[in-house]
Amino acid sequence: MNADGTIQAQKIRKSFGPKTVLKDVDLTIASGEICCIIGPSGSGKSTLLRCINGLETVDSGILKVNGEDFGYYETDTAYHALPPKKLAQQRTRVGMVFQSFNLFPNMTARENVMAGPVLVKRADKKQSAKQAQELLTSVGLGAFGDRYPAELSGGQQQRVAIARSLAMNPEIILFDEPTSALDPEKVGEVLNVMQDLAKKGMTMVVVTHEMGFAREVADSLIFMDEGNVVERGDAREVLTNPKEPRTQAFLKQVL
Amino acid sequence: MSGLDSALKPRLKRRSTFEYVSWVVCILVGIGVLSSVATNPNFKWDVVAKYFTHESILRGLMLTIFLTVASMALGTLLGLGLAIMRASTIKPIAAVAGVYITIFRGTPVLVQLIFWFNLSALYPNLSIGIPFTDIGTAIDTNALMGPITAALVGLTLNEAAYMAEIIRGGFSSVGKGQIEAADSLGMSGAMKMRKVIIPQAMPSIIPATGNQVIGMFKGTSLVSVLGVAELLQSAQLIYARTYETIPLLIVASLWYLVMTMLLSYPQSKLEQKYSHTSARVPRKTRKVTLTAPEGIAR
Numbered sequence: 001m002n003a004d005g006t007i008q009a010q011k012i013r014k015s016f017g018p019k020t021v022l023k024d025v026d027l028t029i030a031s032g033e034i035c036c037i038i039g040p041s042g043s044g045k046s047t048l049l050r051c052i053n054g055l056e057t058v059d060s061g062i063l064k065v066n067g068e069d070f071g072y073y074e075t076d077t078a079y080h081a082l083p084p085k086k087l088a089q090q091r092t093r094v095g096m097v098f099q100s101f102n103l104f105p106n107m108t109a110r111e112n113v114m115a116g117p118v119l120v121k122r123a124d125k126k127q128s129a130k131q132a133q134e135l136l137t138s139v140g141l142g143a144f145g146d147r148y149p150a151e152l153s154g155g156q157q158q159r160v161a162i163a164r165s166l167a168m169n170p171e172i173i174l175f176d177e178p179t180s181a182l183d184p185e186k187v188g189e190v191l192n193v194m195q196d197l198a199k200k201g202m203t204m205v206v207v208t209h210e211m212g213f214a215r216e217v218a219d220s221l222i223f224m225d226e227g228n229v230v231e232r233g234d235a236r237e238v239l240t241n242p243k244e245p246r247t248q249a250f251l252k253q254v255l
Numbered sequence: 256m257s258g259l260d261s262a263l264k265p266r267l268k269r270r271s272t273f274e275y276v277s278w279v280v281c282i283l284v285g286i287g288v289l290s291s292v293a294t295n296p297n298f299k300w301d302v303v304a305k306y307f308t309h310e311s312i313l314r315g316l317m318l319t320i321f322l323t324v325a326s327m328a329l330g331t332l333l334g335l336g337l338a339i340m341r342a343s344t345i346k347p348i349a350a351v352a353g354v355y356i357t358i359f360r361g362t363p364v365l366v367q368l369i370f371w372f373n374l375s376a377l378y379p380n381l382s383i384g385i386p387f388t389d390i391g392t393a394i395d396t397n398a399l400m401g402p403i404t405a406a407l408v409g410l411t412l413n414e415a416a417y418m419a420e421i422i423r424g425g426f427s428s429v430g431k432g433q434i435e436a437a438d439s440l441g442m443s444g445a446m447k448m449r450k451v452i453i454p455q456a457m458p459s460i461i462p463a464t465g466n467q468v469i470g471m472f473k474g475t476s477l478v479s480v481l482g483v484a485e486l487l488q489s490a491q492l493i494y495a496r497t498y499e500t501i502p503l504l505i506v507a508s509l510w511y512l513v514m515t516m517l518l519s520y521p522q523s524k525l526e527q528k529y530s531h532t533s534a535r536v537p538r539k540t541r542k543v544t545l546t547a548p549e550g551i552a553r
Contacts, residue, residue, distance in 0.1 A: 104437075164440075
């Protein structure tokens with residue numbers, strides 16, 4: 001199987017103690033698809049996203065990312081966890097952007113962007129610095145490379161975080177409520193960067209509360225509630241004509 | 256309300272009567288203590304002066320400094336190892352570190368020092384080699400475990416337990432999000448430790464370590480029971496001969512005081528440097544940052 005940027009999930013189950021957060025979730029995301037996941041808090045949308053790059057492990061079900069079983073290999077009787085090196089290698093192909101940015105505060109913006117290529121992929125430093133500069137420029141922060149995260153606004157930090165994910169050249173990039181921790185006036189700058197990214201054909205899965213972004217940019221939309229995918233379909237279609245009563249009720253609340 | 260313009264008058268802090276009383280009492284007590292110390296001939300300040308820079312006292316001081324530096328350095332290294340082990344997801348490794356820390360923190364250092372000094376009672380010979388074969392060598396424990404070695408081993412192993420807890424505390428101060436960010440980039444465990452966790456744990460580790468150094472400096476006086484001629488033992492050796500007990504204890508105390516005061520200066524500097532923020536913002540970049548070069552909304 002080659003790199004392909006697809007995600008397939010069948011009957012994914014995940015529990016935290018007695019609480020089941022994902023109940024037989026099915027998901028198919030095509031290469032280059034921009035998929036938004038919406039739903040009330042506690043609906044399992046973040047957990048689903050975190051499973052896709054191994055920050056959480058699924059309890060059962062099939063999860064294929066980039067066409068490969070993610071984090072596990074299958075035998076006749078069971079799925080066995082991959083050794084850490086293999087898992088890390090799979091993870092390098094799935095970028096993650098966090099709600100709270102999680103930039104490394106002990107590194108400058110440039111060093112943050114270079115961290116993946118230099119430390120993990122052992123890429124050439126000079127070339128990585130050049131690539132980092134290009135990426136920072138592409139998110140509008142070309143002159144901010146020498147700053148530490150503490151010296152940047154939330155919106156700037158999040159754009160650096162996006163550049164950091166892109167530096168690994170992932171096929172898929174996951175966004176976990178990327179604008180939820182931002183001042184309202186900074187939301188736009190991050191969404192603009194994400195919109196640019198969407199045009200470049202990368203697979204994007206975005207957990208978000210930004211219905212405007214979902215309508216404008218997303219191809220597909222998933223509405224989750226209580227660990228289930230309640231409704232999924234074309235983004236504009238679901239937003240304007242939700243079929244399920246639960247989706248209708250939710251959208252009424254947020255729109 | 257004449258005089259100054261009311262709007263420009265300074266606003267003074269309220270001083271309680273208690274503050275004035277405390278000044279008076281403090282000064283009176285101070286004068287009393289000082290005059291007593293100065294005039295009581297039993298303090299024998301001339302003897303203090305004579306021995307303050309005595310050769311064997313200075314040699315003792317050097318040994319005390321050596322023991323402090325060596326056991327702190329080794330203890331920190333070992334403590335780092337233990338902290339990493341303690342954080343391991345592999346249960347037996349974490350458990351070994353846990354047991355070690357419990358034992359070495361739970362028993363007095365003095366007892367540990369005497370224990371190591373008397374190790375030969377337990378194992379008369381120590382041997383290195385492959386079990387159940389003749390390959391390897393054995394040495395007499397008494398020859399190996401001299402007083403200074405026993406002191407070094409005892410202090411180091413004890414310090415390691417405390418440093419392990421300090422370092423572990425530092426590790427747990429690093430946010431979960433940082434580890435997730437490192438994981439999502441595909442960093443290995445060792446890389447994560449070196450590039451993400453340890454640098455960010457430093458701000459909470461360094462000030463606490465400074466305290467440990469000061470504690471260790473005074474703690475080395477315990478090894479005098481092993482007959483190691485460090486600072487206290489050097490003073491004791493002199494007064495055993497001259498019976499000038501108090502003056503020589505004052506000599507040793509003054510040296511301890513001078514050294515801890517010297518150490519507490521860099522310690523408080525370090526504490527200031529690392530206390531306010533976990534985010535490291537070096538001064539050199541701070542200047543450049545106040546201008547926004549690109550036309551970006553800030």
